[in-house]
Amino acid sequence: MKRSESIRCAVTAFGLMGGMAAQVHAQAWPAKPVRLLVGFSAGGPTDVVARAFADHASRALGQPFIVDNKPGANTILAAEAVASAPADGYTLLLGATNHTMIPALYSRRVKFDAVRSFAPVCSLAVSPTVLVVGPSMPVTTFGAFLQAVKAEPGKRAYATPGSGSSGHFASAHFTQLTGTSMNHIPYKGAAQATTDLMGGQVDSSFATLGSVLTQVQSGKLKALAVAAPKRSALLPNVPTFEEVGVKGYTADAWYGLLAPVKTPPEVLAVLRRAATEFAQAPATREKLRSLGMETQNSCGDAFGAQLTREVRLYGELARSLDLKTE
CATH class of the missing domain: 3.40.190.10 (Periplasmic binding protein-like II)
Structure with a gap:
């Protein structure tokens, strides 16, 4: 009985130590500046969302989040850099809708999978x-x-x-x-x-x-x-395509946060909390709305399912349109 009790105590202690280690890891991250890559040049909407989130995350997590614009090849260069980066949470991607369009057009060129090479953190905004x-x-x-x-x-x-x-x-x-x-x-x-x-x-x-x-x-x-399905509150006098006779035509664009696949769950949890706080903050909503965007907060598996669904849909659309890159 004593030997059995000792084993149970040891197992319990080991479990507690493991949990404490994970907690310490989460608390320790970020311990240095975080690099946030954007696949477009500065000044565009993806860059605007990236800088707004970086400012929030820097204040919330106590380390600088540095926006690194890496334009070129329809964001492939930035996505490739993040996909091949160490999965430690210090290199992230602020992606946009075109991320899920890459497989439909560049499957022979890219060295990553638009879904499987990344851990979905959260979507942040939509326009x-x-x-x-x-x-x-x-x-x-x-x-x-x-x-x-x-x-x-x-x-x-x-x-x-x-x-x-x-x-x-x-x-x-x-x-x-x-x-x-x-x-x-x-x-x-x-x-x-x-x-x-x-x-x-x-x-x-x-x-x-x-x-x-x-x-x-x-x-x-x-x-x-x-x-869009309805007129924008920012452009109330501009009709929708549906109103002018182009039926069934909508085209929303999302902006979201992605990390390298195998990024530790505890690091992803910290990022998702920061992303959710960012999207829910009244100041964020006001700022993005003034720029023609709305906040959006779909995280983890839900965001991942959206990415998977879009890759399939855009692949079908590209084939039906015979859409090719120049």
Whole structure:
């Protein structure tokens, strides 16, 4: 009995030590600055969300969260860097919707799996897509835009943040639904695309509202329709695509936090708490709403299921559209 009791005590003590070790690990992280990679250049909506979260996490967790912009190859460079980084929580990815579009277009090029190479932390924000035009296409209604595009098939150009980006898919889907033809001009980020749109180098863009809201409000760009189930409270006079006759056309963009697969569960738990606090904070909601975004907080398995579902759906869409990268 004594020997049995001693074994039980030893097992209990070992379990307690293991639990304490995990707790110490969680409390110890982060013990140094955390690198947050963004696959787009500075100034775009993904970068804006990344910097807002980094500021919150730095204050909440007591270590700097440093945003590292690594644009190129439709965010493949940034995603690849995070997928191959040590799974210790010190290298993270602030991804966006185009992350789940990568397999549909770059399966032969990428060295990672968009789902299995990452641990889903949480989604942080969402933004609808809006059709905007610049000075090279001075129309004021969607009807006039559609008439101009159909009058010159293949002559008008639209800008996107990159080949295979959410804007690319949204634009190609639109041309399929409306039977139109336009030239695709890919950029390395939303900020550059918006700059050239305002400068008249391209005619239009199916952009996330967060990337063009300021320019629309200042009158530098004209919003013609919103790809969402209902009108945006920030653009109450801009109709939805459903209202102007393009039925079933919606295109939301999400922004979320991903870590390398096999990142310790206790580190992921700390990150998810920080992400949830960020999304629920009134200051965050107010800031993102002013930028054309809403907070979103889907974490862990729920976020992972969303990624898996989108990879499948975008693969099917790419095949139906015969969508290829340049």
